[in-house]
Amino acid sequence: MNQAEVLLIGGRAGVGKSTVAWEVSALLRAAEVAHAVLEGDLMGQVHPAPPGDPHRAGITERNLAAVWSNFAELGYRRLVYTNTVSVLPESAAMFEHAMGSHVRIVRVLLTATDTTTYGRLLGREIGSELDREVANSMRRARFLDEHAPTDTVRVATDGRKVTDLAREVVAVTGWGPQ
Known part of the structure; x- marks a missing residue:
């Protein structure tokens, strides 16, 4: 296999991407x-x-290209990448620049209810940013639901075991055991 492939795992904060x-x-x-x-x-x-890069998209793309170049030099062709908005259409250009214009992109949007994500964030955010993270998570959930491309596979995480979720996600890629 020579073609680079990327599995993009997106979703709101607290949904379980990592x-x-x-x-x-x-x-x-x-x-x-x-x-x-x-x-x-x-x-x-x-x-x-960075100057001229208020949303840090430029530095993210540069770093992705540098890191992917190292992986590719060693023969790797598959990447699992997590980021809240990575499944959005405008992210495709970043992966094409970093991984090659013929990169195969698989998009998975993890979803969960406000109650589920609040509970997860409550356990994770032990510092001063809980309220900001909860508000951002709710806003991002609506935005992602409205703007994710039609080829994005949605996987609900509420009340499910991570092993079951991972098996479902791997099945979408076709990379390994089903």
Whole structure:
């Protein structure tokens, strides 16, 4: 397989993107499927934002391209990438620039109710940003629901085991055991 492929796992804060991505990686490792995992939020985590890049999209793309170049040089062709809005159509250009114009993009949008995500965020946000994260999560959920492309697979996470979620996500990619 020479074509690069990326699994984009998007969704509101508290939906379980990172947890599902790590379990997807565990399944792929067990099946001996070569892949890399990146937490997209970390690709642009700088303050203040670079001049002319208020949303940090430019620095994120540059970092993704640099990191992917290292993975590709070592022979990797599959990437699991998490980021809230990664499933949106405008993100495709970033992956095409970083991974090649023929990259195969698989979009999965994890969903959960406000009650579920609030409980998860309450356990995770131990600092001063809980209220901001909850408000942003609710706003992003509506935005993602309205703007995710039609080829995006939606996976509800409420009350489900992460192992079941990961199996469903891996099945969408066709990369490993079903």
